[in-house]
Amino acid sequence: MTQMFRITLPDGSHREVPAGTTPADIAAAIGPGLAKAAIAARVDGEVRDIARPFEGDAQLALITAKDEADALELARHDFAHVLAEAVQTLFPGTQITFGPATDDGFYYDFAPKDRPFTDEDLPAIEAEMRRVIARDETLVREVWERDAVRDYFAAAGETFKADWVMELPADQTITMYRSGGWMDLCRGPHLASTGKLDPNAFKLTRVSGAYWRGDQKNAMLSRIYGTGWLNKKQLDAHLLRLEEAAKRDHRRIGQDMDLFHLQSEAQGSVFWHPNGYLLWRQLEAYMRRRLDAAGYREVKTPQLMDARQWEASGHWGKYRENMFVVPDEVPNTEDEGAIFTGEGDLMALKPMNCPAHVLIFRQGIKSYRDLPMRLAEFGCCHRNEPHGALHGIMRVRQFTQDDAHIFCREDQIVDEVRLFCDLLDVVYKDLGFESYAIKLALRPEKRFGSDAMWDKAEQNLRDAVRAAGRAGPEYGWQELPGEGAFYSPKLEFHLTDAIGRTWQCGTIQLDYVLPERLDASYVGEDGERHRPVMLHRAILGTFERFLGILIEHHAGRFPMWLAPVQAVVATIVSDADGYAADVVARLTAAGIRADGDARNEKINYKVREHSLAKVPVLLVVGKREADEGTVAIRRLGSQAQTVMPLADAIAMLRAEARAPDLAS
Numbered sequence: 001m002t003q004m005f006r007i008t009l010p011d012g013s014h015r016e017v018p019a020g021t022t023p024a025d026i027a028a029a030i031g032p033g034l035a036k037a038a039i040a041a042r043v044d045g046e047v048r049d050i051a052r053p054f055e056g057d058a059q060l061a062l063i064t065a066k067d068e069a070d071a072l073e074l075a076r077h078d079f080a081h082v083l084a085e086a087v088q089t090l091f092p093g094t095q096i097t098f099g100p101a102t103d104d105g106f107y108y109d110f111a112p113k114d115r116p117f118t119d120e121d122l123p124a125i126e127a128e129m130r131r132v133i134a135r136d137e138t139l140v141r142e143v144w145e146r147d148a149v150r151d152y153f154a155a156a157g158e159t160f161k162a163d164w165v166m167e168l169p170a171d172q173t174i175t176m177y178r179s180g181g182w183m184d185l186c187r188g189p190h191l192a193s194t195g196k197l198d199p200n201a202f203k204l205t206r207v208s209g210a211y212w213r214g215d216q217k218n219a220m221l222s223r224i225y226g227t228g229w230l231n232k233k234q235l236d237a238h239l240l241r242l243e244e245a246a247k248r249d250h251r252r253i254g255q256d257m258d259l260f261h262l263q264s265e266a267q268g269s270v271f272w273h274p275n276g277y278l279l280w281r282q283l284e285a286y287m288r289r290r291l292d293a294a295g296y297r298e299v300k301t302p303q304l305m306d307a308r309q310w311e312a313s314g315h316w317g318k319y320r321e322n323m324f325v326v327p328d329e330v331p332n333t334e335d336e337g338a339i340f341t342g343e344g345d346l347m348a349l350k351p352m353n354c355p356a357h358v359l360i361f362r363q364g365i366k367s368y369r370d371l372p373m374r375l376a377e378f379g380c381c382h383r384n385e386p387h388g389a390l391h392g393i394m395r396v397r398q399f400t401q402d403d404a405h406i407f408c409r410e411d412q413i414v415d416e417v418r419l420f421c422d423l424l425d426v427v428y429k430d431l432g433f434e435s436y437a438i439k440l441a442l443r444p445e446k447r448f449g450s451d452a453m454w455d456k457a458e459q460n461l462r463d464a465v466r467a468a469g470r471a472g473p474e475y476g477w478q479e480l481p482g483e484g485a486f487y488s489p490k491l492e493f494h495l496t497d498a499i500g501r502t503w504q505c506g507t508i509q510l511d512y513v514l515p516e517r518l519d520a521s522y523v524g525e526d527g528e529r530h531r532p533v534m535l536h537r538a539i540l541g542t543f544e545r546f547l548g549i550l551i552e553h554h555a556g557r558f559p560m561w562l563a564p565v566q567a568v569v570a571t572i573v574s575d576a577d578g579y580a581a582d583v584v585a586r587l588t589a590a591g592i593r594a595d596g597d598a599r600n601e602k603i604n605y606k607v608r609e610h611s612l613a614k615v616p617v618l619l620v621v622g623k624r625e626a627d628e629g630t631v632a633i634r635r636l637g638s639q640a641q642t643v644m645p646l647a648d649a650i651a652m653l654r655a656e657a658r659a660p661d662l663a664s
Helices: 023-030 032-037 068-090 119-134 146-155 159-165 232-247 250-256 274-293 307-313 315-322 354-361 410-430 451-467 513-517 543-554 574-589 603-612 623-628 646-656
Strands: 004-008 014-018 040-043 046-048 058-063 105-111 139-144 174-179 182-185 202-211 220-228 304-306 325-327 346-349 373-382 398-408 436-441 478-480 490-496 502-511 533-542 567-571 594-597 617-621 630-635 641-645
Touching (some): 014 023, 023 040, 023 058, 046 068, 058 068, 068 174, 105 202, 146 159, 159 182, 202 232, 220 232, 274 373, 274 410, 274 533, 274 543, 307 315, 307 513, 410 490, 410 533, 436 451, 502 513, 502 543, 533 543, 567 574, 567 603, 574 594, 574 617, 574 623, 574 646, 630 646, 641 646
Parallel strands (some): 004 058, 567 594, 567 617
Antiparallel strands (some): 004 014, 040 046, 040 058, 105 220, 139 174, 174 182, 202 220, 325 346, 373 398, 398 533, 502 533, 617 630
């Protein structure tokens, strides 16, 4: 008798189907349009190949190109496989390793037989990829025994794959995917065939080196990157964004505006120049005023702390390899008795501020009446990021967080998170970011605390976002399973910049664990000792990264109040030099950051130079302006000039130069 399975569709209807039926069969039974559109299936919540037979009763949702997130993930995974097949066709003897999808494309790591790949190889590889797509090869999932996979790859000289398969968990199903005569070890899922890919919707972008399994002790591989999309229109839009992003690159603009530089003598740390540090100071002063008004109290904590403290907090086990560690006492190598031993003798530069803030909270007895206690710190931290991960001022080793920790009672959680959401909203809008999404990162597999604790913490964050009126689709509300911190769930705030890129900056984490581990307590209304709840929160994230985002978002054309130099007074003739100096002095006295340019250069040259430096306002003065007490105002990006009396110009610019929180 044929075994029957009960398949439940999203509308609640059911279909009884015999064993061996696939999602593709059900799509065809519903109609030819769906059969053509369906590219994969979600079976009991898991994305699967559309041709993979059901294994029992199941919930089924068919995936089409309209399900863009799933469709892009599948397409990019397939582009990576097509890339690997093309490379092995063109360069026999090349070994394959891994090829995942990424946020905007894919990559694959190869061990070339003769030489590393270069960017010059990419056009030929692209052409071969299109031939593979044109052959419309069916992607067939096959379940293999572990030893058979090892023997297959070993016989083919594929040592990386042969070794890797033997390290997979013993209970894991081992799957191989076949397309024509080519095979790869892969969990899947995949599209039904290579022909489902748009041959004009991908582009290989670059080649770089990558260590096998990310360890510099292992072999160096050639990593080929590509970007992949569902159609050419999406690809063209992405390439246009990349072109615009290159124009906005914070490193280039930082050099043009003389904001900062980086050099090998301080890998991962930033040398801020006067103009760049002016920008920093304006942002810091603004944030400090906002925090003061919101009831935060600023503190300052040590850079170095004993390893025992980090072990007690739980960070030692999680972050040890990324911490800069120093001995508490440098051993005397000439004294055999002075031998450095034991991690108890270690100190570490802080990678975060939270344990130090707990220690401040613990000083003296705290009452329930003292809560909430909001401690803020512009804390300098250090993390030993790998050299290859460093990127301009966006990812560095020394950074300053706009960090704060709120110690509160359980009945205060929702209000405190709501107030934080309101504060973050104001700050982002003041800084020019109108759009951001809120995501709730839920418990990871490896974590501290009980399930009951996590249930409570996650629900409190949901309730707070609803109370703040920000749980709707307009805020891109989404829950992210497994992406919380090891000690707490967290809300993530992903802002969107001027060219549509998203950046995760703000966060608030609801932590029951650290107060317990570090023995923080307060005396409740009942006279008993209670644990406070600890909210870890940041709005900018780090000053370095956020300033990099600001530079790229505004393309260096900062709002007047943030601009390092707000106005330059440029002379047309030397007869106006004295008047120009007086104008600069009066602007400065009015609180406007102004410079003068009395060089013996033509005015058009000065205009071009100050435009490159993104100065918002140029005040041009010649003999007529000096005689009449006027200035000719020229805005960045405009050819027009407006002539007005100096006093009116100063009043106008003074109003424009006020920070948003001081403007009312």
